[in-house]
Amino acid sequence: MYRSPVIAKVRAVPVRGNWLFLSLPIAVAIWQYFSEGTASAVLALLIFLGLYLGFCFQALLQAAAAWTLKVGLRDVTLLPLSVIVRLTWISEKPVYELGVHIAGVLARVLQVGVLYAILVFAGIPISPQTDFSAVDGALFCNRLFWMSIVMLIIDCVPVFPTSMGFLFRAALAMNAKRIRATEITSYLGTFVSLICIGFGFYTKYPYLMLLGVYFLIWSQQELADVRYFASIRKRYGSTSKSPAMVLPEDQVIDIDSRPTVPNFTGFTFNARTKLWIEWKNGEPISANALIGN
Template identity: 30%
Template sequence: MKWSLNLGRIAGIKILVHWTFLILIGWIVFSEMQRGSDMTTTLLSVAFVMTIFLCVVLHELGHALTARRYGVSTKMITLLPIGGVASLERIPENPKQELMIAIAGPAVNVVIAFVLWLILPSLNEIPGEEFFTRITPANFLYLLFFVNLMLVIFNAIPAFPMDGGRVLRALLAFKLGRVRATQIAANLGQLLAIFFVFIGFFYNPFLILIGIFVFFGAWSENMIVQHLDFLRGHLVREGMMTNFVTLAPTETVRDALGKLLKGSEHDFVVEQDGQVVGTLTRMQLIQAVKEEKIESPVSDIMTQEVKAFNVQDKLAEAYTELQKTKAPLYPVLENGRLAGVINTDNINEFILIKSALAH
């Protein structure tokens, strides 16, 4: 994710913190200053938030490591002010596997809360309200215990993209199938998101941000599943473009700009005698112009490491790959030779046509 700081890797998974996380830290420091807190209390408040997000990382690792058991890798875990996001390669379509992955995260928070319950001496007699007025070393672990309980409860809300939404979808999928289960879970999630936004206007503006996040997360999840359903059973051959412009590696940047201006292509496959040798994007061309390489051959600036699909590959898998990598296009090969190109726009048009024919 852009504008993120790499904190390292845990179990081979990259841990990133988004720059907006600094806003949260700044807000905490500002709030403590407004309350007249001393430096010790301010630093303790910051440490408390950092500890919460350590619990969030462990929560996301619960998802990621369980997914790994089912052959699903996780590229990264990103920390945002509203929580963490584990970027799983995909969500298994098997409802049992999705259920296990979904509950693994909250299960980690249950374990953390249980350990704290064992450590804390007097949870049976919770101290009075004045004990929690301001964070102190004495109440630090108590507050962390309650936060982990709240994380379990919050994530149990049946709304995408939270764990509860995925648990609901998995349970419904056992009887209704993945597509219908996703529709129901997503619609419920969007209703809850609207409720969050409404309540946020009266009580806590932070709920508005959560509501927006949930609404679009539910919408996106539903659209992706619907699209994959339309693509099921179709091959890349059916969705690829066969009318396209290519470049030879010896053509210059000037030649490529001419083709860019005369046609509708923004990105090109570079091929020689039917063999793909690279790809070239519009941004690479613009950068070459800025660097005064207009007479250079495109072989000097093209991307040489190119992933390609075969005409017999599943169109749904190509769609998933394009969504994951955000690549502008992929070459399509038949018997090792260039037969077409495929991109997200063309697959979306394929889906649009199939959707119209279905009605």
């Protein structure tokens, strides 16, 4: 996720495309071209386009949930198989995250429901179609419907870094420290990813191996992020002899970076100053600039 280029801005919120953003559709299109032909490669690219439009809808619904909960959006990052909505709050008790990630799961369900309605209304067969000799609208809608179901199933695995995974982590963090909740989710995600890689290798199914590698990488990335913030908290704790905040409070904290929940403990991001502000029991105790994050 680090240093992903900004490809658009929506209401001043950066929308980023990860460097691996286009790698998966290109790789799949090349594979389909050599295994099934040109028509199959074109169909694969069109299906990915449809999936990415679904990712945008999911991000929009999550953004609406965040704004409703009065939480700011730091950025939205499009990944090869998911979308990551990063908030300006990182709390030890992330109640607000539950609503944001529930909205992400609902967005997936709505996508499948709309595609199902289109198939029924247009009289397109719902059973999976496997004839790729010609690309037409019916085949595209049918394959996009089933790929959306696959994405919904993946999104509902509670240990992957998807909406349900973040929802599971937030629920764990309500009764444990955030870093401990992330470690549990990451370890379980790593275990399931290794199973996917091993089973894909055994069955000689490359897509399953690719899926396992993808979620293995992002599970470790999420854990590294949380551990980094935990190290900052230790470094600038109450035992530090040097001041952590060297600027006047009114220059560091504005209305958008001030948490609205009582006794907030965690970090909030100030987009204007590019600073992460650490809070303890509702009081600011430090401000940190994280280069590259």
